[in-house]
Amino acid sequence: MATVFTLVHWGIGSTPPDASANEMRLRVAAVSILVGLIIVGFATSPPGRFSGAHMNPAITLGMFAAGHLPARRVLPYLAAQTAGSIAAAALLRVAWGPSVSEGPARWAVVQPGPGWTGAHVSAAEAMTLLIIVGLMCWMTTCRPRWRAAWVVGGLFGLQGALLGTTTGGSANPARQLGPALFSGELGLLAVYLVAPVAGGVLAGWAAHRLRQARNVRRPGAEGRHPAAADRRDLRPNSQVAPIRREAYDRDTPLRHPQIPSRWSPSAAIDSGDPGDAGSRSRRGARRAGMFGTDVRDRPHLAWGAEVER
Known part of the structure; x- marks a missing residue:
């Protein structure tokens, strides 16, 4: 002053x-x-x-x-x-x-x-x-x-x-x-x-x-951090069900709270498409390994699929 x-x-x-x-x-x-x-x-x-x-x-x-x-x-x-x-x-x-x-x-x-x-x-x-x-x-x-x-x-x-x-x-x-x-x-x-x-x-x-x-x-946002309160509500509902997927190497479980059932990297790999879906799955497994296997509290770590509200 x-x-x-x-x-x-x-x-x-x-x-x-x-x-x-x-x-x-x-x-x-x-x-x-x-x-x-x-x-x-x-x-x-x-x-x-x-x-x-x-x-x-x-x-x-x-x-x-x-x-x-x-x-x-x-x-x-x-x-x-x-x-x-x-x-x-x-x-x-x-x-x-x-x-x-x-x-x-x-x-x-x-x-x-x-x-x-x-x-x-x-x-x-x-x-x-x-x-x-x-x-x-x-x-x-x-x-x-x-x-x-x-x-x-x-x-x-x-x-x-x-x-x-x-x-x-x-x-x-x-x-x-x-x-x-x-x-x-x-x-x-x-x-x-x-x-x-x-x-x-x-x-x-x-x-x-x-x-x-x-x-x-946004139910459930009260009491969370202000920045987290602005994120999408990722709780399961009747339209979007939680999917448990195995990582590409089948050793580390990778749980994602909700991904539309019309797409999953595991399904793409099992269908014989070793290209982009496999690389996405490997990247996702490495990313999950950095922050733990459960990303439900970290929506910014979501896969590339669009998450429905």
């Missing part, structure tokens, strides 16, 4: 009074990109991996509302974020002297642009965290092959570059708390504290309800 305040102090606070609007936008965009890279660097560093890289109370409460964060970790995270913001603002004063209380970005406090009221800032801040936390919940549940640190850091950098000259581009209650207390700019402090949290909690609550509704439509 102290690094972020330093970037704001030297990147925006050093802007000359006669600077044009385009110059100010460029400075804000450059600082926002650097802030996004700082988020990525901390999230991928050993301390970030160890702590969970929670630097934003809105994300902490949003992930708790989504059911992805245990309650015992919420208060320690919030206390550390609050103390870190205040300590970083004090460290800024110690490091750079009286100059931090001068200029357009004194104490690195966030201020809205001309014509932007508290209602406008509230809507923008809440919508920003609604999108970011919603995407984080989706990534936690569906686990795409994305680098989450780069996605989240890029989104925060993008929102700062787009909204920095209008709403201030805070999107983090902890980022505004310390500078506002030291600078005395308390007019919109409640807006910057409450609006991001409201957007994050709303996104987390909506993600939690959607996951519950999806689990209700």
